[in-house]
Amino acid sequence: MNLKRLTLTQKRSLLGILFIMPWLLGFVFLFATPLLQSIHFSFSDMKIAPGGGYTLDFIGWANFKNALSVDPNFNRILTQSLSEMAWNVPMILFFSLFTATLLNTRFVGRPFARAIFFLPVILASGAIAAAQTSGLIQLTGSSEIAKELGQQQNGFDPLTLAFTLSDAGLPMWFIEYIISAVERIYEIIKSSGVQILIFLAALQSVPVSMYEVAKMEGATAYETFWKITFPMVSPLILTNIIYTIIDSFTNSQVTTAIYNTAFQAQNFGLSAAMSWIYTAVISVVLIIVGILVSRKVFYYN
Amino acid sequence: MKLPDLQNEAVVIQMQKARSKTASLLWLLFRYILIIGISFTILYPILQQLSVAFKDKTDIYNPTIYMIPVHFTMENVRYAMAVLNYWPLLKNTLIFAASTTLLQAASCSLAGYGFARFHFPGKNILFTLVVLTILIPSSTLMVPMYIHFRSFDLFGVIHLATGKEGINMLNTYGPSLITAALANGLKSGLFIYIFRQFFRSMPGEIEEAALIDGAGGIRTFFTIMLPNAVPPLITVILFAFVWQYNDIFYASLFNSSSDLMSIKVSSLPADANQYLPGIMGLAGGENVKVDPNQVSLIVDTGILLAISPLIVMYLFVQRFFVESVERSGVVG
Structure with missing residues (x-):
């Protein structure tokens, strides 16, 4: 009896390994091997032979030194994209949580509003988004009339808002932050589609009974949000922060720089070193964010 | 009182x-x-x-027009289609994106099920590695992958058999299909995660019943678990398709001269300037240029043509899509 059960468990675990086999093969040959190779490349001077092979000369930390102190742009691009990330993540988070709460309430035309709000998930990624921006710039950039039309479209004047806010006594950095958010609202909306989806799913999983109790006890909508909704979705805030950070890789300037170093300058070692510096920086950011945020997160279960 | x-x-x-x-x-x-x-x-x-x-x-030069044009024309659409070589391009891209999407959904659902429902030694470590594949920027793997597929040779079999350096798979769909089939393609880690979360939330009694009725593990998966996993399947298929359709990073790495929508669209402004005079039949050699504003009209039309398949698809599936994301247990 005991022996038979053991073989069943063993069978099950073998079956499990069979199920993950495609992934495991892929992981070993298409992830782990390239990852190790990439470390190897980053310490080498690499030359590609026209036939298909390549040669490696070990040169120690020279590539890393090159990336950080010789390359004219890399430091600047790296800090710039990091500060952009730090600037964007709170905005995207705030906007997506706000929009998700908005979409979670009942109102006439909600399916329609939802359909529109998730359109950026489909459209705002990769090539098409990039071409879209360049296309629109072209259209408004070249002739006088088009320029005037462009100015008309940009009818909103941020100065009025700035004055109102500074009259209200808000600190200057905060005003700047708000204004940059308003000016780049399209960009923010574009990059928060998936985050809205995640928050919306989280909001729907909050038990209704909690809201009922709060209502009976006489809590206002504001209190309900901060005492119930916010703690209940807080685990997903961490998920969304991480998603937003990862998502920023895809159209980051650093990725472009790494790509160009490899395939235009043909300096594969330097490119590998750059990508490892980038990976290291991102991991540090992710670890810090993870530790900081997970302290504040409330887990219901 | x-x-x-x-x-x-x-x-x-x-x-x-x-x-x-x-x-x-x-x-x-x-x-x-x-x-x-x-x-x-x-x-x-x-x-x-x-x-x-x-x-x-x-x-173009009428400043009184806002949004609704006075003279309607299909000319821009025609020119944009000519520059993009639209219908063959669309067919290619759809075949490419659909095949990688199906492979990816298949391999990721298998892996997700394996991680959710079975116990085997090292499972947690392996799943941590799945999460790691989500977190590592793809640019880190770019150069080795490029070299790997430039002379593709699994286990050195081809080298042994023919003495050559391996097959050059660049500019074929090979690299993308292989990475998709082995669940290491575009954002595969995320899809494995979604499937795992969903399968974990399914009641275990279903499998036990299937086992008692004599269905093996593989049969249980295909006849019972997979048909019930419609919400995550829709989510994953839609995301995988859209991301593949839009992807420029892997496309320019592996397929830089193939007929793929993302590649053509990103080079559209340059292509339009180059080919439009010829398409319009303007004589006069290389110095003849089309009015830059008209070029940008056509470029914009081309972008619209590129996104319109996605919009049409979205119109059909959006309702389904939002609901399935809510039910697929992305939340955990």
């Missing part, structure tokens, strides 16, 4: 009622303004492109 007090109270209650009514009415109004505003911001570029697509070139 008591009567006025009561009256007062009634007045106060009425006032409170009126106030809360106005407050909720104002909040409703505010909400609608916000929703309409954000929707407009999202739709505006598409509306603008639509307006541009059917605008005749004589309307």
Whole structure:
């Protein structure tokens, strides 16, 4: 009896390994091997032979030194994209949580509003988004009339808002932050589609009974949000922060720089070193964010 | 003395009622303004492109036109299609994206099921590695992958058999298909995660019943688990398709000269400038240029043509899509 059960468990675990086999093969040959190779490349001077092979000369930390102190742009691009990330993540988070709460309430035309709000998930990624921006710039950039039309479209004047806010006594950095958010609202909306989806799913999983109790006890909508909704979705805030950070890789300037170093300058070692510096920086950011945020997160279960 | 007090109270209650009514009415109004505003911001570029697509070139210099052109024309669409070589390009891209999507959904659902339902040594470590594949930027793997597929040779078999360096798979669909089939393609880690979360939430009794009725593990998966996993399947298929369709990173790495929509669209402004004079039949050699504003009309039309398959698809599946994301247990 005991022996038979053991073989069943063993069978099950073998079956499990069979199920993950495609992934495991892929992981070993298409992830782990390239990852190790990439470390190897980053310490080498690499030359590609026209036939298909390549040669490696070990040169120690020279590539890393090159990336950080010789390359004219890399430091600047790296800090710039990091500060952009730090600037964007709170905005995207705030906007997506706000929009998700908005979409979670009942109102006439909600399916329609939802359909529109998730359109950026489909459209705002990769090539098409990039071409879209360049296309629109072209259209408004070249002739006088088009320029005037462009100015008309940009009818909103941020100065009025700035004055109102500074009259209200808000600190200057905060005003700047708000204004940059308003000016780049399209960009923010574009990059928060998936985050809205995640928050919306989280909001729907909050038990209704909690809201009922709060209502009976006489809590206002504001209190309900901060005492119930916010703690209940807080685990997903961490998920969304991480998603937003990862998502920023895809159209980051650093990725472009790494790509160009490899395939235009043909300096594969330097490119590998750059990508490892980038990976290291991102991991540090992710670890810090993870530790900081997970302290504040409330887990219901 | 008591009567006025009561009256007062009634007045106060009425006032409170009126106030809360106005407050909720104002909040409703505010909400609608916000929703309409954000929707407009999202739709505006598409509306603008639509307006541009059917605008005749004589309307470019008419400053009184806002959005709705005076002279409608299909000329831009025709030229954009000619520059993009639209229908063959679309067919290629759809075949490419659909095949990688199916492979990816298959391999990721298998892996997700394996991680959710089986116990084997090292499972947790392996799943941590799945998460790691999500977190590592793809640029880190770029150069080794490029070299790997430039002379593709699994286990050195080809080298042994023929003595050559391996097959050059660049500019074929090979690299993308292989990475998708082995669950290491574009954002595969995320899809494995979604499937795992979903399968974990399914009751274990289903499998036990299947086992008792004599179905093996593989049969249970294909006849019972997979048909019940429609929500995550829709989510994954839609995301995988859209991301593959839009992807420029892997496409330019592996397929830089293939006929793929993302590649063609990103080189569209340059292509339009180069090929338009020829397509329009303007004689006069290399110095003849088309009016740059007309070029940008055509470029915008081309972008609209590129995204329109996605929009059409989205129109059909969006309702399904939002619901399935909510049910697929992305939340965990």
